[in-house]
Amino acid sequence: xxxxxxxxxxxxxxxxxxLKQLRLPTMxxxxxxxxxxxxxANENYEQYLLRLTELEVMARSANVLAARIKQANxxxxxxxxTYDFAAMPSLSKPKILELxxxxxxxxxxxxxxxxxxxxxxxxxxxxxxxxxxxxxxxxRFFTAANLVQRLEEAQKQYQLDRFLNQLDRAQLxxxxxxx
Numbered sequence: 001x002x003x004x005x006x007x008x009x010x011x012x013x014x015x016x017x018x019l020k021q022l023r024l025p026t027m028x029x030x031x032x033x034x035x036x037x038x039x040x041a042n043e044n045y046e047q048y049l050l051r052l053t054e055l056e057v058m059a060r061s062a063n064v065l066a067a068r069i070k071q072a073n074x075x076x077x078x079x080x081x082t083y084d085f086a087a088m089p090s091l092s093k094p095k096i097l098e099l100x101x102x103x104x105x106x107x108x109x110x111x112x113x114x115x116x117x118x119x120x121x122x123x124x125x126x127x128x129x130x131x132x133x134x135x136x137x138x139x140r141f142f143t144a145a146n147l148v149q150r151l152e153e154a155q156k157q158y159q160l161d162r163f164l165n166q167l168d169r170a171q172l173x174x175x176x177x178x179x
Contacts, residue, residue, distance in 0.1 A: 026059035027052050065133060072129055072139040075176075080127045088119055096124065100131040105171055122176050129174045137171040144177050 012032065019028035031052055038048035069077070080100055085093045099111060111128065113121040129139045142150070154163035167173060 024056055026056040030055050068133045068136075068138065069130065072133060072141050072174075074126050074129060074141045075122070075143075076126055077130065078123045078126050079130060080124075083120055083123050083127060088115075096128075099128055102132055102135045102137070105132060105135070105137055125174050125176055129172060132172045138169060139172040139174065140167060140170040141174040141176070144175055147175060 015031060016028055019025075019031065034048060034052050034055075037043075038051070043051075080096065083096075085091060085096075104111065113124055115121055126141070129141055132139050150163065151160065154160045
């Protein structure tokens with residue numbers, strides 16, 4: 001048995017411990033598999049390390065997005081690709097797709113959907129909110145009644161300023177069912 005073979009398990013345990021301490025869970029879970037793949041593909045250390053760090057970065061990005069969407073508190077998760085634009089021919093699909101790119105958020109503009117019940121206003125608002133989350137924006141979703149209730153509760157608990165500060169940190173506040 002060679003020296004490299006005897007020390008490999010100990011080194012593996014040390015690498016795992018270090019990755020855990022550094023809070024690199026994806027690298028911790030994948031480094032052995034990627035090491036085997038890199039060895040069989042004859043990759044150099046830099047290529048292996050690049051692939052390993054790319055996995056960690058992608059996992060973190062996905063986790064941040066999932067947390068952002070969870071914090072937004074959407075009632076449903078619907079995107080524009082599931083909206084039936086044919087049901088509302090007066091609605092400009094190019095304009096909605098332009099809104100999904102998020103330029104209006106940087107300009108701190110407002111978007112208001114007005115129409116009869118069942119026309120997809122909540123669907124569109126949610127889809128734009130999800131698009132904003134994917135663009136790295138903090139989003140909060142409320143029905144108008146729920147927002148008023150939360151404001152009243154915060155005021156009764158003497159935490160209105162705190163709640164307003166939380167709302168102020170959101171780059172997009174979606175308020176549904178005004179009428």
